[in-house]
Structure formats: C-alpha cells, structure tokens
Amino acid sequence: MYAQMVKTDAKGVKTLEEMSPEERAFQERVDRGEKIEPKEWMPEGYRKTLVRQIGQHAHSEIVGQLPEGNWITRAPTLERKAILLAKVQDEAGHGLYLYCAAETLGVSRDELMEKLHNGSMKYSSIFNYPTLNWADIGAVGWLVDGAAIMNQVPLQRTSFGPYSRAMIRICKEESFHQRQGYDIMMKMAKGTPEQRAMAQDALNRFWYPSLMMFGPSDKDSVHSAQSIAWKIKINTNDELRQKFVDQTVPQAEYLGLTIPDDNLRWNEEKGGYDFSEPDWSEFFEVIAGNGPCNKERLGARVKAWEDGAWFREGLMAHAEKHGKRQAA
Amino acid sequence: MGALEASVDRASLFEFALRMGDNTLILGHRVSEWCGHSPVLEEDIALANTALDLIGQTQMWLGLGGEIEGKGRTADSLAYLRDAAAFRNLLLVERPNGDFGQTLMRQFLFDAWHLDMLKALERSADSRVAEIAAKAGREVAYHLERSSDLVIRLGDGTDESHRRMQAALDDLWPYTGEMFLADAVDAAMAEAGIAPDPASLKPHWQAVIGEVMGEATLTVPDSGYSHKGGKRGVHTEHLGYILADLQFLQRAYPGAKW
Numbered sequence: 001m002y003a004q005m006v007k008t009d010a011k012g013v014k015t016l017e018e019m020s021p022e023e024r025a026f027q028e029r030v031d032r033g034e035k036i037e038p039k040e041w042m043p044e045g046y047r048k049t050l051v052r053q054i055g056q057h058a059h060s061e062i063v064g065q066l067p068e069g070n071w072i073t074r075a076p077t078l079e080r081k082a083i084l085l086a087k088v089q090d091e092a093g094h095g096l097y098l099y100c101a102a103e104t105l106g107v108s109r110d111e112l113m114e115k116l117h118n119g120s121m122k123y124s125s126i127f128n129y130p131t132l133n134w135a136d137i138g139a140v141g142w143l144v145d146g147a148a149i150m151n152q153v154p155l156q157r158t159s160f161g162p163y164s165r166a167m168i169r170i171c172k173e174e175s176f177h178q179r180q181g182y183d184i185m186m187k188m189a190k191g192t193p194e195q196r197a198m199a200q201d202a203l204n205r206f207w208y209p210s211l212m213m214f215g216p217s218d219k220d221s222v223h224s225a226q227s228i229a230w231k232i233k234i235n236t237n238d239e240l241r242q243k244f245v246d247q248t249v250p251q252a253e254y255l256g257l258t259i260p261d262d263n264l265r266w267n268e269e270k271g272g273y274d275f276s277e278p279d280w281s282e283f284f285e286v287i288a289g290n291g292p293c294n295k296e297r298l299g300a301r302v303k304a305w306e307d308g309a310w311f312r313e314g315l316m317a318h319a320e321k322h323g324k325r326q327a328a
Numbered sequence: 329m330g331a332l333e334a335s336v337d338r339a340s341l342f343e344f345a346l347r348m349g350d351n352t353l354i355l356g357h358r359v360s361e362w363c364g365h366s367p368v369l370e371e372d373i374a375l376a377n378t379a380l381d382l383i384g385q386t387q388m389w390l391g392l393g394g395e396i397e398g399k400g401r402t403a404d405s406l407a408y409l410r411d412a413a414a415f416r417n418l419l420l421v422e423r424p425n426g427d428f429g430q431t432l433m434r435q436f437l438f439d440a441w442h443l444d445m446l447k448a449l450e451r452s453a454d455s456r457v458a459e460i461a462a463k464a465g466r467e468v469a470y471h472l473e474r475s476s477d478l479v480i481r482l483g484d485g486t487d488e489s490h491r492r493m494q495a496a497l498d499d500l501w502p503y504t505g506e507m508f509l510a511d512a513v514d515a516a517m518a519e520a521g522i523a524p525d526p527a528s529l530k531p532h533w534q535a536v537i538g539e540v541m542g543e544a545t546l547t548v549p550d551s552g553y554s555h556k557g558g559k560r561g562v563h564t565e566h567l568g569y570i571l572a573d574l575q576f577l578q579r580a581y582p583g584a585k586w
Contacts, residue, residue, distance in 0.1 A: 062369065065364030072379075073574060076586035077404050080586055082387075085360060086376075088363055089373055099369070134577055191584055191586075195581070304364070307427070308366065308368060311367040311368070313489070314485030314489025314490075318484055
C-alpha cells in the first residue's frame with residue numbers, strides 16, 4: 001500500500017514483438033513468475049518505477065509514525081501505550097527495510113529523504129488526516145492498516161526480489177496491527193456512550209480517506225497497465241477497493257457502527273457491496289498539499305532532519321577520527 | 329514472605345516500589361515524546377524500544393506497589409489516578425527532552441544509576457523485587473551500552489556536538505545527586521535487605537561516569553549542589569504537564585474501560 005498514483009514513464013505497454021531482445025527476455029522471466037534480483041538486467045523504466053513506489057511506501061511508513069505518535073503520551077492504559085509504542089516502532093522498522101530495498105536499486109536513503117523533504121516525492125494521502133480522539137488509533141489500525149494489507153498481500157508476489165521479501169515480513173506485522181486496531185474499536189464500540197460516540201466519529205472521518213488510499217480508478221491507466229505487466233502492481237485500484245469494502249462492512253456491523261454511506265448495499269449479482277466513491281477532488285487537494293495536516297506532517301519530518309544534523313555529523317566525525325586513529 | 333513482610337514496614341516497601349516505577353514511567357513518557365521526531369530512523373526505533381522497556385518495567389513495579397499496598401489499586405490506577413504530589417520519581421527523569429543531546433545525556437546519567445541499582449536489587453531479600461530487577465536489568469544493560477556509546481561518540485565528535493553534550497551534562501548534573509540521598513524509606517529498605525543504601529551506589533556510578541566522560545572528552549562538573557524533592561513528592565513544574573497528557577483520558581472519562 002501506501003503507494004498511490006505511481007508513474008511509470010510508459011507511453012503504452014509494449015508487446016513482446018515490439019521489445020528489444022533484452023526487454024523480451026526480462027518480460028518472459030517476469031511472466032514465468034521468476035524474481036528479479038538487484039544486479040540483474042532490468043529496463044530503466046522498471047527500476048525508476050520501483051524506486052518511486054518503494055520510496056513512497058518507505059516515506060509513508062515514517063510519516064505514518066506521526067498521527068499515531070500523537071497519542072502515545074495520552075494512551076489510556078499502560079498496556080495500550082506499550083502496544084502503540086511497539087506498533088510505531090514496527091513502522092519505523094518497515095521504513096528501514098524499504099529504504100534498504102530501494103538502495104539495492106542504486107538510490108541512497110539520504111537521496112530519498114531529500115526528495116521527501118523538498119516535496120518531489122509523496123507519502124500516502126491518509127497520513128495528512130489528524131488523529132483527534134483515541135478511537136482514531138483504533139480506526140487507523142483497523143482501516144488504514146487493513147487497506148495497507150489489502151495492497152501488500154498481493155505484493156508479496158511482486159517480481160522484484162528485495163521488495164517481495166520486505167513485503168512478506170511487513171505483512172506479518174501489519175496483520176497483527178490490524179487486529180490490535182480492531183480490538184481498540186471493539187472496546188470503544190462496546191464501551192460507554194462517550195466511547196461509542198468516539199468510535200463512530202473515528203469511522204466517519206476515516207472511512208473515505210481509507211477508500212482513497214487505493215488511489216482513483218486506474219482501469220484505463222497506462223501506468224497501471226505497465227506496472228501490472230511488470231508485476232510491481234498485482235491488482236487494479238478498483239479491485240482492491242472493492243475487496244476492502246467487502247471485508248470491512250461486516251466488521252463494522254459486528255461493532256454496531258454505521259459506515260457513513262447511504263448508498264452502501266449488497267449487490268447479489270456482483271457478489272459484493274455497492275458503495276459511494278470518495279470525493280476525489282478532496283483527494284487531489286490532499287495530494288497537492290492542502291490536506292488538514294500536510295504542513296504539520298512534512299514540517300515535523302523536515303524539522304527532525306534539520307535539528308538532527310549536528311547529531312549525524314557528530315557521529316560521522318567520531319567515526320572518521322576513530323578510523324584515522326586506528327589506521328595510525 | 330510472611331516473616332519478611334513483618335520485618336519491614338509495608339508503607340515503606342510500597343513507597344520504594346513507587347519510586348522505581350515512577351522513574352520508569354516518567355522517563356518512558358519523556359522518551360516516547362520523540363517518536364517520529366528523532367534525528368535518524370535508527371534512533372526512532374531505538375527510542376521506541378527504550379520507552380517500551382521502561383513502560384513494561386513500570387507495569388511490574390507499580391503492579392508490585394499495588395499488591396503491597398493491598399487496597400485494590402493496580403499499576404494503571406497508580407499511573408493514571410495519582411496527582412503530582414503522590415509521584416516519587418527523581419527530578420532528573422522529568423527534565424524536558426531539550427535537544428537530542430540532552431535526552432541522551434539524561435538517559436546515560438540515569439541508566440548508569442539504574443543498572444547498578446537493579447544489580448543490587450537482584451540480591452534483594454524480597455523475591456518479588458529480585459525477580460523484577462533481574463528482568464529489567466537485562467534491558468537496562470542494553471540501554472546503558474547504547475547511551476554511553478552515543479555520549480562518547482558525540483562528546484568526541486564535532487565541535488558542535490561536543491559543545492552540546494557538555495552543555496547537557498552541565499545542565500543535568502545538579503539533578504544527579506538525588507539518586508544517592510537516603511531518607512527513612514531507604515534506611516528501612518536497606519535495614520531489611522530489600523534495597524541497597526543509595527549512597528553505596530555512588531562510587532561505582534562515579535567511576536562509570538568518569539570513564540565515559542573521559543572517553544567522550546567531556547568535563548564532569550565539580551559542583552556538588554543537588555536539586556531534590558522528587559522522592560518525597562515535591563517536583564518541578566514539568567511533572568504536572570506530563571501528567572496532564574498521560575492521564576487525560578482516564579481523568580476525562582472516569583471508570584471507562586479501554
């Protein structure tokens with residue numbers, strides 16, 4: 001997940017006949033389900049697209065620490081605090097694996113950070129929404145991690161070896177997070193009237209932004225067709241969104257909460273729910289930097305990086321002196 | 329256990345458990361404030377891990393406190409439903425985070441004391457105390473390894489990192505003396521063989537500090553002045569704000585289950 005609208009530089013998906021011999025051999029390996037490893041030949045577009053996608057995913061993990069970190073100091077019990085700390089720690093760890101996976105494609109973590117900080121790379125739109133009450137921490141686990149899993153489970157089969165292996169590891173932890181999020185929602189939904197109201201409020205605010213996480217419909221997108229051919233995208237955005245809604249509606253019913261969509265109803269014929277599209281103009285505003293928390297989120301990351309410069313330089317200087325002394 | 333409980337005043341033992349658990353709770357809170365804001369991703373991970381250990385230790389110490397008190401209070405009710413004057417942590421751990429150097433220096437000065445304290449508590453006459461100390465000691469040994477390593481590297485890094493680390497040490501130094509001051513509770517604990525006399529921990533702590541600061545090219549201040557009061561509930565202005573955050577939900581929605 002966490003990757004939205006990743007461009008491929010493609011103008012159209014080439015047929016095997018249109019490809020150079022190298023491209024064709026590569027595509028045939030991908031079609032056979034072989035993994036591509038970092039030192040092997042790959043089309044430049046494949047490499048660039050993967051850097052964008054993995055980089056955006058990594059950035060989402062680290063920016064994603066912020067909305068949840070917002071409640072660590074206010075978590076309502078010691079156990080909830082410990083669970084939340086462990087979760088946010090996992091997310092930083094996911095960021096680390098993903099930056100490492102991107103490094104195998106020849107781009108350093110510092111270069112990617114620079115692009116995050118100067119706004120030329122994005123992170124998932126969802127993290128530009130605020131966490132306003134404790135149930136939001138439940139909703140983030142249940143809905144946001146739930147949507148992430150929907151996207152990441154198929155990506156375990158992605159064609160690029162390091163990305164696939166990172167996804168396998170990440171998915172295990174994400175499903176644990178989702179269960180923890182649902183557990184918070186359960187406590188809130190079965191709690192006092194105030195807690196129940198918080199739970200409903202969290203669902204109301206996070207529902208559509210969660211649907212936006214899959215990105216706008218890409219059934220006619222050249223970029224998506226190319227990514228699917230390369231197996232760095234496995235399903236279309238609409239397929240994943242439908243799957244997410246079908247999975248989540250019964251969970252909301254079990255909680256006794258109402259999904260904020262009057263058009264939501266079971267469609268026997270398609271074997272899935274009909275539901276309202278999110279407001280895509282809001283999505284594009286958020287992507288353009290006008291979401292409720294864009295400035296705070298990116299500002300917090302830039303501040304952390306700038307305030308920490310002396311720390312990183314100090315460690316480098318020590319390593320250099322130490323190395324010199326050892327050499328002398 | 330019965331014989332032991334008879335030999336030590338229950339109120340003192342309760343007080344001692346609060347001192348241990350409040351230190352870890354408040355320091356864990358401070359450390360967790362960095363989440364997502366640290367200078368480098370590896371530090372975000374390490375700080376979350378440290379905070380997690382400290383919160384886990386809090387659950388054990390305050391859980392023991394509640395058990396000793398015997399009035400039905402749990403680790404959570406002790407953490408969330410006492411006001412500042414009932415907290416027993418050292419003033420050092422409630423100091424604001426400051427820059428990352430101040431956070432690391434605070435951690436190092438505390439870790440060096442904490443590890444020695446826990447090692448001594450592993451030999452406690454109270455088996456519950458000894459068990460918690462053994463478990464916490466393994467975690468804190470790692471905290472000290474990490475914080476001392478970073479203090480050395482930053483002290484002996486650039487001019488700026490050296491300057492910041494020295495400023496942090498100078499700033500925090502007057503808050504270290506409280507760790508070694510004994511009162512009636514400490515005397516009762518030492519007498520019963522439950523905990524060491526705080527003053528007995530000082531020579532080794534000073535040796536560790538001296539060695540690390542030497543390698544870090546930092547100067548240990550010669551001021552002997554100590555701020556004190558935390559152990560008896562007289563805190564700095566900072567604690568009230570920590571508790572306002574920490575306790576918000578429990579205070580705003582009394583009796584709710586989370």
